[in-house]
Amino acid sequence: MTTVESPPTAQPIWRPPAGALWSGRWVDGASAMPVRDPEDGSLLGHVTDTSPVEVDQAVAGVAAAGTSGEEWPAWRRREALDAAARLVLRRREVLTEVMSREGCKTVREATAEVSRAAETLRLSAQQTGRLTGETLPFSDTSRGAGRLGWYTREPVGVVAAITPFNDPLNLVAHKVGPALAAGNGVVLKPAEATPLTALAFAEILLDAGVPAERLAVVPGTGAGTGRALVGHPLVDLVSFTGGFRTGNEVARAAGAKKTLMELGGNNAVLVLDDAAREAAAHAVVAGAFGVAGQNCLSVQRVFVSSRIADRFIRDVVTATEALRVGRKADSRTDIGPLISEREAGRVQEWVREAREGGAEVRTGGQREGAFHWPTVLTGVPADAKVMTEEIFGPVLVIEPFETVDEAITRANGTRYGLQAGIFTAALETALDVAERLRVGAVMINDSSDFRIDAMPFGGPKRSGVGREGVRYAVEAMTEPKVVAVRRSA
The missing domain is CATH 3.40.309.10 (Aldehyde Dehydrogenase; Chain A, domain 2)
Incomplete structure (x- = not known):
């Protein structure tokens, strides 16, 4: 094994339009947070350290955009996510550099993750045409006589997505893609160490046609930004990937909300x-x-x-x-x-x-x-x-x-x-x-380290709550709505 060589002088890195995104626009919050390269500690830039008050503005803005799907129908969601998948590949060099500089991935690992994130978006786009329900068996009971009905799958509302540093692009795509495909609004808190990748991804989504008011990115600490986000009363579902102990804290802060949590493995x-x-x-x-x-x-x-x-x-x-x-x-x-x-x-x-x-x-x-x-x-x-x-x-x-x-x-x-x-x-x-x-x-005849992004993902015991994977996340991020019709006598 070779020893670590001295790094060259750091070159400029892509910078976001501002340090955060909420209420349909790029904004710089009241406080800033530095982003550093873990390899040598060099300063890469600053993002917003989003305060609880600013989190409230971000969540309220997404909630106000509405989640009925009427203003952003499924076919438009599909087109935007497909366009985003293409843009991710088109901006591979920028995403690879940002991901590798602020995080722990080598350039080879970061390049591979860009391709996976594009695939995750493509899979998310496919799910918009599968948000179907089914008819209900009213005739199977005497109490259902004279009635017919069905159920549809509706968005849960506002999804709070909290992502880790180790896959800073694809795991963001795994939460944001399904949430948007299902018709939800999303407030994303990326890992403290890797917020630039998330902001670059958000820029791609907006350029691809995702309505800005349906997406917010709130960088910051877990204790401040994260706690305020998961505990916000307008958040309907929390999707979290991280450690078991932090997952317990998230569950306590969230209270009686739907949660999806992937908490690791041994x-x-x-x-x-x-x-x-x-x-x-x-x-x-x-x-x-x-x-x-x-x-x-x-x-x-x-x-x-x-x-x-x-x-x-x-x-x-x-x-x-x-x-x-x-x-x-x-x-x-x-x-x-x-x-x-x-x-x-x-x-x-x-x-x-x-x-x-x-x-x-x-x-x-x-x-x-x-x-x-x-x-x-x-x-x-x-x-x-x-x-x-x-x-x-x-x-x-x-x-x-x-x-x-x-x-x-x-x-x-x-x-x-x-x-x-x-x-x-x-x-x-x-x-x-x-x-x-x-x-x-x-x-x-393979190691544990294999996954395709279409498979249900998660595990029992301390490994989490629920299952991710695009199709299964979309299902978790929607709820059935029953419509029953009583015929005239």
Whole structure:
């Protein structure tokens, strides 16, 4: 693995028309918040640190725009979202630069995310023609005699969307796209670290024809801006992606509102003795260390058959040591920085705790500023944080198992249940394991780190509430409305 090179002098970056968006216009709020590159701390610009009073203005403006769909019919929503998908691809270079500079993604990772965000918008546009209901069986009860009726799906109203730093474009698209497709208004609070990407995305939506009064972007802190937003009485649904503890705070602040929450994972992969060992090792390394492990689907725990464990560990260590740690702007870089030096220090502390408990560092373990080298651990105590919590960093734990039953029990032995993977040549075994794993999705002969944007996304236990994925988010962001007609006697 290479060492981090000194960054070149920072060049100017795209700037938004103003520090926030609400009431149908770009505005600068009363307070400003700096945006810095986590790689070197350089100042990239400022956005609004939206106050509770300003949040109230933003929510009230979106609510006043109306959500009946009459002024912005489904076909216009479809056209705007399709146009936005095309504009995202057309502005790939700007989005890639902004995303990579303010966040933790390498240029290669950011470029790939632009394509995914365009696809998410395209999928959202398709849903406008599927907002259909069905007729109701009034004739199936004597009390329904002389009546006929149906239900339609109507927008919930105002959606508050709170997004994380690790996928600052596509996860914004995953909340805003379905919300707009369903006919709602949206107030977006992006992550404190990555607000410029969200503002660039908002500019694209407006240029594509989304009515400005139906969209607001309110950068700011979670404690100030976020709390005021989710607790606002005119907000009808809160869609949040982040950590479990913050999710609890969001739920308390929101009160009796509909919520969609994706709260992370501590994802396991099972490698059986009949697996394609080298292919499994490379998939695990890619799934563990992409975006420096800052991904809710990252592989964190691997349980490998003791019959192949030594060879598998060697394969993983070799593949890990081939990764290049370096500047985000270098197209050769595989591993960039964490979102902050503080987070890198936390990851280092979790690794230290595991080592003091008897774990062996097979490779990695070192830190330099916001960079933490990809790390492989074995012999980790069962109660160490790297085994029980979501690390959200480039750390992988590998442990041998004797029986498949043991592996399933250990994989399920966490308070999270987002996704899992299994490598085996035996289809019957794979299907049996998939049935017994308590997670939202199981990837067979793949790592946990796989998702298409059309699939239902989420998991049981601490991993969240409800399901995202475009079609399923649209359904959650609408409500059935019944119309019943009583015939004349």
